Amino acid sequence: MTASTATMKIGELARLTGVSARSLRYYEQQGLMHSTRSVGGQRHYAATDVSRVEVIRRLFDAGLGSKVIARLLPCVETSDLEVAEDAFVAMVGERDRLTADITRLVEARAALDELIEGNTRFRTRIEAR
Template identity: 50%
Template sequence: MRIGELAARAGVSVRSLRYYEEQGLLTSTRSASGQRHYTEAHVERVTFLQRMYAAGLSSRTIVELLPCVDSPSESTSDAALERMAEERERLSAHIEELVRTRDALDVLMAVNRAHRESIRRLPSA
């Protein structure tokens, strides 16, 4: 199948597929005229890549995890699990920072509400 059909079947843009190829996440064969051609297995591969992105993983991290998919072994599985654990820790730290940031914003909003209320109580001129 050609790139447009793969994009439609996998629910992604043609641009995304080209990006996946640039990043080494997806490969295609080329026709004599240079058109990309994909197999049915590529639909599953793109769906897998989408799940990885939805889990917050970067292209660079996904490349690191692909040996577990492409050449499964106990070693590649262990390495992938360790890498995913590192990413989970990174995400958890980011979530904690976002919670602190939200809490700081809540304080500012409370100060603003109190200030607004004090303005409301001032005698009108």
């Protein structure tokens, strides 16, 4: 067996990537990666799946969902400009969504700060009685 045809079981891929076997099965269920099956039904992954899992993890860590990641992954594996453009549009859209979420969170925190300040003044007045 050559390095290019070497395969590994799910436990080894999990160990090499630090990702649980459960997460790897989820990635497969979401179409983010694929395995071959042995006669006994065991999943086998290619050595190149180590780097694929690392890319998937980074995208999840960036706050992207599996549907968006599925849209971005082909860009990693091709030099097709149309695929790269689609990935770019998806990434910009996700960044804009995150920016809007951050803005809403900052506004909510400011409103909560005002409530905390008002509550602090109220408690101070009650204690002064």
